Structure formats: structure tokens, C-alpha cells
Amino acid sequence: MPTSLAQLPIGSRARIVSIEGTDSTSSRLLEMGLTPGQSIAFVRTALLGDPLEVEVRGYRLSLRKTEASRVIVEPESASS
Amino acid sequence: MPSTSGTPLRVALIGNPNTGKSTLFNALSGQNVRTGNYPGVTVEKRIGHSTVAGQAIEWIDLPGTYSLVPRSPDEWIAVDVLVGQNVAHQPPDAVLCVVDASNLERNLFLFTQLLDLGRPVVVALNMMDQAERHGISIDVERLSDRLGVPVIPTEAHRRVGIDPLAEALIRAAQSNERAGVVPFPEELENQCQKLETALAAGTASSSTETGSTSQTPSLPRFLQLRLLLDRGSDSLRHTLDAKYRERVEPLLDSAHEAIDAARIDRASVEAVSRYSWLNERLEGVVSRGDRPVGAQSFQDRVDRFLVHKVWGTLTFVLLMLIVFQAIFAGAEPLTAGIEAGVGWIADIASGVLPEGVLRSLVVDGVIAGVGGVLVFLPQILILFFFIGILEDCGYMARAAFLMDRLMARIGLNGKAFIPLLSSFACAIPGILATRTIENRRDRLITILVAPLMSCSARLPVYTLLSSAFIPSTTWLGGWVGLRGLTVASMYALGIVAAVIVATVLRRTMLKGETSPFLLELPMFKFPSPRTVLGRMVERGGEFVKRAGTLILAVTVLVWAAASFPVNGEAEKAFQTRLDELSVQAEAATVPADQERLAGEIDRLEKTRQSERLRESALGQAGQLIAPVVRPLGWDWKIGCAAIASFPAREVIVGTLGVLYQLGNEEDENSQGLRDAMRKATWDESDQKIFTVPVALSIMVFFSLCAQCASTLVVIRRETGRWSWAAFSFGYMTVLAYVAALLTYQIGTALGG
Numbered sequence: 001m002p003t004s005l006a007q008l009p010i011g012s013r014a015r016i017v018s019i020e021g022t023d024s025t026s027s028r029l030l031e032m033g034l035t036p037g038q039s040i041a042f043v044r045t046a047l048l049g050d051p052l053e054v055e056v057r058g059y060r061l062s063l064r065k066t067e068a069s070r071v072i073v074e075p076e077s078a079s080s
Numbered sequence: 081m082p083s084t085s086g087t088p089l090r091v092a093l094i095g096n097p098n099t100g101k102s103t104l105f106n107a108l109s110g111q112n113v114r115t116g117n118y119p120g121v122t123v124e125k126r127i128g129h130s131t132v133a134g135q136a137i138e139w140i141d142l143p144g145t146y147s148l149v150p151r152s153p154d155e156w157i158a159v160d161v162l163v164g165q166n167v168a169h170q171p172p173d174a175v176l177c178v179v180d181a182s183n184l185e186r187n188l189f190l191f192t193q194l195l196d197l198g199r200p201v202v203v204a205l206n207m208m209d210q211a212e213r214h215g216i217s218i219d220v221e222r223l224s225d226r227l228g229v230p231v232i233p234t235e236a237h238r239r240v241g242i243d244p245l246a247e248a249l250i251r252a253a254q255s256n257e258r259a260g261v262v263p264f265p266e267e268l269e270n271q272c273q274k275l276e277t278a279l280a281a282g283t284a285s286s287s288t289e290t291g292s293t294s295q296t297p298s299l300p301r302f303l304q305l306r307l308l309l310d311r312g313s314d315s316l317r318h319t320l321d322a323k324y325r326e327r328v329e330p331l332l333d334s335a336h337e338a339i340d341a342a343r344i345d346r347a348s349v350e351a352v353s354r355y356s357w358l359n360e361r362l363e364g365v366v367s368r369g370d371r372p373v374g375a376q377s378f379q380d381r382v383d384r385f386l387v388h389k390v391w392g393t394l395t396f397v398l399l400m401l402i403v404f405q406a407i408f409a410g411a412e413p414l415t416a417g418i419e420a421g422v423g424w425i426a427d428i429a430s431g432v433l434p435e436g437v438l439r440s441l442v443v444d445g446v447i448a449g450v451g452g453v454l455v456f457l458p459q460i461l462i463l464f465f466f467i468g469i470l471e472d473c474g475y476m477a478r479a480a481f482l483m484d485r486l487m488a489r490i491g492l493n494g495k496a497f498i499p500l501l502s503s504f505a506c507a508i509p510g511i512l513a514t515r516t517i518e519n520r521r522d523r524l525i526t527i528l529v530a531p532l533m534s535c536s537a538r539l540p541v542y543t544l545l546s547s548a549f550i551p552s553t554t555w556l557g558g559w560v561g562l563r564g565l566t567v568a569s570m571y572a573l574g575i576v577a578a579v580i581v582a583t584v585l586r587r588t589m590l591k592g593e594t595s596p597f598l599l600e601l602p603m604f605k606f607p608s609p610r611t612v613l614g615r616m617v618e619r620g621g622e623f624v625k626r627a628g629t630l631i632l633a634v635t636v637l638v639w640a641a642a643s644f645p646v647n648g649e650a651e652k653a654f655q656t657r658l659d660e661l662s663v664q665a666e667a668a669t670v671p672a673d674q675e676r677l678a679g680e681i682d683r684l685e686k687t688r689q690s691e692r693l694r695e696s697a698l699g700q701a702g703q704l705i706a707p708v709v710r711p712l713g714w715d716w717k718i719g720c721a722a723i724a725s726f727p728a729r730e731v732i733v734g735t736l737g738v739l740y741q742l743g744n745e746e747d748e749n750s751q752g753l754r755d756a757m758r759k760a761t762w763d764e765s766d767q768k769i770f771t772v773p774v775a776l777s778i779m780v781f782f783s784l785c786a787q788c789a790s791t792l793v794v795i796r797r798e799t800g801r802w803s804w805a806a807f808s809f810g811y812m813t814v815l816a817y818v819a820a821l822l823t824y825q826i827g828t829a830l831g832g
Contacts, residue, residue, distance in 0.1 A: 019348065062599040
């Protein structure tokens with residue numbers, strides 16, 4: 001079931017399905033390596049649950065919940 | 081063979097943020113660097129020169145960026161320079177792409193865009209040591225092979241790989257070979273081809289029509305893609321020449337239709353194509369221990385702690401406290417040393433120079449003024465030292481991560497945190513650092529509130545007043561002191577004021593949605609001593625330069641304003657009376673009489689000094705505004721000092737020195753300015769001027785007031801309008817006055 005990155009449980013992994021929208025935020029997300037098919041891990045959130053920290057293409061990126069909700073993902077079963 | 085011509089090879093440096101590009105630029109260009117601004121916009125231009133193997137090279141440092149798609153001023157400039165619209169209106173001979181070896185994939189995205197510009201490209205694989213430490217190994221030869229360009233491993237902070245890199249660039253610039261580009265889906269390629277054909281035809285026809293020999297160079301593939309993919313964004317206005325626009329614009333609608341009909345998603349096709357090309361090329365080139373999420377590498381454990389909801393926040397607060405404590409306790413012996421040195425020089429000058437105007441100028445004006453500012457150099461160096469470490473080890477980005485939610489509340493984002501934090505050192509680099517904020521409104525708000533952060537120039541005021549008038553009570557074995565707390569609360573005041581002002585601006589003058597927040601959290605690394613110390617020395621040097629030029633000039637002006645004009649008649653009357661008293665004193669035989677007369681001479685001398693000051697231009701200005709500053713608890717001398725501090729606030733210490741020490745010249749036992757101020761009384765009374773509420777009201781005023789001409793000039797430059805500089809000045813002055821008024825009135829009412 002596709003869901004948004006913002007709704008994943010902390011520590012889980014997922015595969016990106018698409019990025020919603022065609023504005024500068026979505027193209028920025030794509031440029032930073034969040035492309036469809038790419039695997040992404042939700043590492044943690046800051047104090048108060050926002051922003052999120054994710055790992056993608058071997059580096060760590062911080063993004064807000066509002067941006068993360070535009071990243072549509074397919075959850076993967078947690079790897080050991 | 082390399083050419084021996086005098087025209088230098090022009091090499092542009094570009095790379096993602098956090099790749100060590102600036103360090104590499106410094107290593108390549110040595111000490112020979114000019115900084116300035118690009119015309120029209122306010123992106124810093126850094127150009128260096130060096131000679132490698134007989135070849136002169138001009139190095140152009142471009143702003144750090146993740147992508148060439150122009151959205152922010154930094155990116156516009158990068159594209160302009162690379163396509164030759166800016167800087168000598170010629171594209172560079174070669175482009176050096178600096179990448180972080182431990183994060184190749186994301187870093188090379190920019191590289192694939194560079195290929196589309198058609199210039200020779202060389203990749204500097206920087207921070208190799210760090211990548212190796214994280215278990216990442218790279219087959220450099222194979223990488224170079226796959227990318228089709230020279231790849232040179234470097235460690236900029238240790239100057240490893242610098243010469244091979246420069247040599248590779250020279251070779252690349254002289255070669256006609258170009259690497260292949262990232263292929264895009266067929267229909268997109270077709271449309272690129274169409275644009276190319278149309279331009280070529282246009283060039284041919286126009287040159288025959290006008291008979292001009294000027295050639296329109298073909299449009300780089302990168303710009304063709306921009307036209308086909310992101311039309312409608314205002315980015316093209318900045319990068320595309322009008323002559324291209326006319327010719328290609330009519331073709332675009334049908335091109336877009338064709339691309340859409342081929343089911344190509346114009347929003348994502350570029351990123352998808354480039355990244356999948358890179359994935360293919362990097363296969364078998366990079367090997368890293370694939371670790372699952374949650375695995376406890378050292379990196380993870382540090383990170384987990386530092387951004388932890390509770391521990392991370394506590395660490396952040398603790399770090400800030402340690403920095404402030406170090407500024408105070410750590411700088412003490414060094415400060416004392418400089419104080420002693422300045423005193424020693426003043427004594428020598430007093431001994432050599434005859435009494436009179438010149439001695440007064442040198443001792444009271446120049447030495448006291450500049451010395452009074454230099455005394456704070458140790459504290460400023462310590463502050464820059466800490467900021468340097470936090471920047472270099474990667475903590476700054478974590479701080480932005482931690483602070484984003486807070487910044488979002490006031491309508492800013494975590495990226496504003498770094499400029500604001502830098503503003504604690506100096507608002508100018510802070511304001512310049514706002515260029516990383518893409519949203520114009522966010523950037524403007526950050527610029528407008530940045531000067532409210534207590535910069536290092538306020539520190540002298542805080543230190544002087546708190547050490548002179550706040551009791552030296554300490555708790556917890558000397559780790560927490562009342563003076564330190566006072567200063568910390570001045571910093572807090574600036575922050576609170578910034579929060580309020582930003583919130584108000586966001587709701588009134590600068591309404592709008594908050595911008596996206598995408599921030600890379602770089603890997604933690606041990607800070608490089610060379611980088612940290614280098615930055616500290618550079619910034620400390622800038623401060624000394626300021627002390628030596630602007631502040632010196634202002635100090636001398638203030639001295640002159642405080643010494644002239646002289647009221648001749650009053651002087652004469654004083655002199656006559658003094659002479660009479662001296663004659664009487666010499667004639668006196670009874671010790672009691674001698675003592676009485678000496679006291680009288682003393683008092684008269686003091687009155688004369690203070691009358692001189694009152695008659696002076698500065699004194700008159702101070703008295704003019706005395707009724708205005710009286711409600712703040714200030715006497716006219718403090719008013720004078722405040723007036724004199726508007727060009728540059730660090731002048732206040734020197735000014736107070738001139739104002740209060742001029743009246744106490746005869747006191748050989750003076751322990752400096754602090755004592756002079758402690759002793760100062762209201763005219764013709766024993767009531768002390770400086771009480772705790774007065775000291776606090778001055779500190780509050782200086783904490784909030786826009787007393788820095790350079791900052792206002794930078795605001796004008798960065799916002800493009802004098803009106804924003806005037807607005808900053810106006811709102812900060814009003815805020816400062818009101819807050820100082822409240823401080824004094826409430827403080828006095830509470831019985832301080």
C-alpha cells in the first residue's frame with residue numbers, strides 16, 4: 001500500500017513511488033536524489049516530531065513533514 | 081606543449097556545499113585572492129591567481145550549489161559564469177567540479193549537469209581520507225574511465241593532490257575532447273536537436289541579413305534542457321540572451337506538447353535520467369560496508385545523541401553556555417596582557433611627546449581608542465574558534481535540524497539559524513550567509529533580524545559594563561557567575577527581540593507561505609585544525625583591520641569633537657585662577673594650607689576639563705540630547721558616547737575612555753576606564769552616575785540598536801534597496817530606546 005514518507009514509522013525503509021507536485025519543492029527533492037524507485041530510510045525526527053531525518057543514496061537529509069508528505073513511498077519489510 | 085602565453089587559463093570551481101571547495105580554492109590559488117561582488121546581484125565573487133608549470137591560472141570560485149537549475153541568486157550566478165554571461169563574458173577554459181568522496185552519487189548529479197555545458201570538466205575527489213575512514217573505497221581509475229573525465233583524489237585541508245589537480249586542469253583545458261553526456265528519453269533528445277537546428281538556421285540567416293560577422297554560439301545543451309523542461313520558471317530570464325529567446329520561443333509550445341505526448345514527465349525526467357546514468361556508472365566503482373538502518377556505527381551513535389530530543393537539546397544549550405564561559409574565563413589572562421601592553425605604549429608616548437594637543441591626540445585619542453578595542457581581540461578569537469569547530473565538524477547542520485521547528489514558529493526555517501548564529505560573531509557574514517535561503521521573503525526577514533543578534537562588537541560593551549557594575553557573585557564553584565549571566569541575558573534579549581520582530585514582519589509586511597526546508601546533514605568529522613585556525617585568524621584579522629582603520633578614524637574624530645572648539649575666554653579665566661592658586665600654594669608654609677590649596681587646584685583642574693568637554697562639539701551634541709537620554713538614566717557623556725557609536729558600536733569603549741579619562745588625567749593611580757566610570761558622579765553632586773539599572777539600560781540599548789554603518793551598507797547591497805537599510809535602522813533605534821527606557825525605569829523602581 002503506497003503511503004507518504006511522513007507516515008512511515010521511525011526506523012523503517014521504503015521505496016519511493018513518486019513525488020507529488022511540479023513546483024520548486026518537488027524538483028529540489030528530485031535533485032537531492034529522491035527519485036522514483038529509490039530506496040529511502042526514515043532515521044528519526046527532531047524534537048516535537050518535525051523535521052524528519054532520512055537516509056537516501058548514502059547520505060543524510062533533513063526535510064519537514066509537509067515536504068515528506070509529498071514523497072509517496074511503498075514500505076519495505078524492515079531489514080535486520 | 082603547454083602554452084606560454086600571458087593570458088591566464090580561466091578555471092571555475094563548483095561543487096555542492098560541504099565539499100571543502102573553499103579550502104581547495106585557497107590551496108589552489110594561494111594567498112593571491114580578490115573578493116568582490118558580481119555586478120547587479122550580491123553574490124560574493126572570489127577570484128585567485130597562481131602559476132602552475134609556467135601556466136598562469138585564474139581561479140573563479142562559484143557559490144556552493146546542489147544543482148545548476150537556477151532558482152536562487154547563487155545558482156543564477158553559477159550558470160551565468162559557466163555559460164560566459166558574466167566575468168569577462170566568456171565561458172571558463174575548464175571547470176573543476178569538487179565532490180565529496182564519501183557521498184559520490186548525490187555530488188555527481190551536479191557533475192552531469194556540467195557535462196551539458198560543453199566545457200572541459202575535471203573532478204576533484206575531495207575528502208578522500210574521510211571517505212576511507214568511513215569504510216568507503218573508490219576505484220579512482222575506473223571512475224575516471226566511466227565518467228569520461230580526469231578524476232583527481234585530493235585532501236584539500238592537508239594540501240594533498242593540489243599539483244596533480246592543477247596539471248590535469250591545464251591538460252583538460254587544452255584538449256578538444258569532451259566527455260559524453262547523460263542521454264535523455266528519445267523525444268526529449270529529438271526536441272533538443274530541433275532547437276539546435278533552428279538556432280543554426282537563425283544564425284545563418286541573420287548574419288547574411290545584417291552582414292555582421294558576429295556569431296551566435298550554439299546554445300549549450302544545458303540551456304536547451306532548461307527551455308524544454310522548466311519553461312515558466314523565471315530562471316531563464318537570467319540566463320538566456322534575448323536573441324536566443326526570440327528564435328526559440330515560438331518552437332517551445334509544440335515541443336512541450338510533443339514531450340508530453342511521449343509520456344515524458346517533465347518534472348522528474350531530468351533527475352531520473354541523471355541518477356540512473358550515475359547508478360550505472362558507479363556500479364562496482366564505490367564499495368561501502370552496506371549497513372542496515374539502526375546499526376550502531378560510531379557516526380550513528382554520535383548523531384543519535386546529538387540530535388536526541390532530550391540529550392541533543394541539552395547538549396545544544398550546554399555547548400552555548402560553554403562557549404560564553406570560555407569567552408569570559410579563557411580570555412581573561414590574554415586581555416590583561418594586551419591591557420598592560422597598551423598601557424606601556426601609552427606611558428612611552430606620554431614620556432616622549434611634549435604636553436599639548438599632539439600628546440592628547442596620540443595618547444587619549446589613538447592609543448586609548450584603538451587599544452580599548454584591541455583588548456577584546458582574545459574574546460573574538462575564542463568565539464570564532466568555537467564557531468569554526470562547530471562549522472567544520474558538521475554540528476551546525478544538526479543545530480539547524482534541531483532548531484527548525486522553532487524557526488518555523490516565527491515563519492523562518494532552520495537554514496536561517498546558521499546566518500543568525502553567525503551574526504553572533506558579526507552581522508555582516510551572517511547577512512551574506514542568508515544567500516542560501518531560496519525564498520526571498522524568508523531571506524529578507526532573516527536579513528532584517530540578523531543585526532539584533534549580539535555581535536562580537538557588542539561584547540566589549542557588555543564586558544566593560546558588567547565587569548565594572550555587576551557584582552562578581554558566582555555559584556557552582558565558579559562555573560556560573562552573575563556577570564556571565566548578565567551577558568548571556570543580553571544575548572537572549574537580542575534573540576527574543578528577533579523572534580518578535582520576525583513574527584510581526586511575517587504577519588504584516590512580509591506575508592507568505594513558508595519555504596521548503598531541505599538540509600543535508602553532513603557526516604561528522606574531526607575538525608581540521610588548519611581550517612579552524614585559518615578561519616579564526618582570517619576573521620580576527622578582519623577585526624584588527626577594522627580596529628586599525630574605521631575605528632581609528634572614528635576615534636580620532638570623536639577625540640577632535642571632544643577637544644574642540646575651545647572657549648578661549650573661559651580657558652583664560654581658569655588659567656588665571658590656577659596661576660593664582662599655584663603662587664599661593666608655593667608661598668604657603670602651614671601643611672594644612674598646602675593641603676587645602678592642592679585640593680582646590682585639583683578640583684579646579686577637574687572642573688576645567690569637564691568645562692572643556694562641555695564646550696566641545698561632542699559635548700554640545702550630548703547636552704542637546706541630554707533631555708532625551710535622561711529618562712534612560714544616562715548623563716550627557718553617555719549620550720555623547722552613544723552618538724559617537726552610531727558609525728560603529730565598538731567605538732563606545734574608546735569614546736567612554738576619552739570622555740571619562742580626560743576628566744581624570746591627573747589621577748596616576750587610575751585603574752583604567754572601569755575605575756573612572758565607577759567614580760563618575762553627576763555634575764556638582766556626589767551621586768554616582770553608573771548604577772546597576774544605568775549599566776543595564778546602556779547594555780540593552782547597545783544590544784538592540786543598529787549602530788553599525790557597515791551592516792546597513794550590506795543590508796542595502798543584499799536587499800537592493802536603501803529603504804530596507806533605513807527600515808532596519810529606524811526600527812532598531814526605536815526598539816533600543818524603548819527597551820532601555822523600560823530597563824532603567826523598572827530597574828530603578830525595583831530599587832536597583
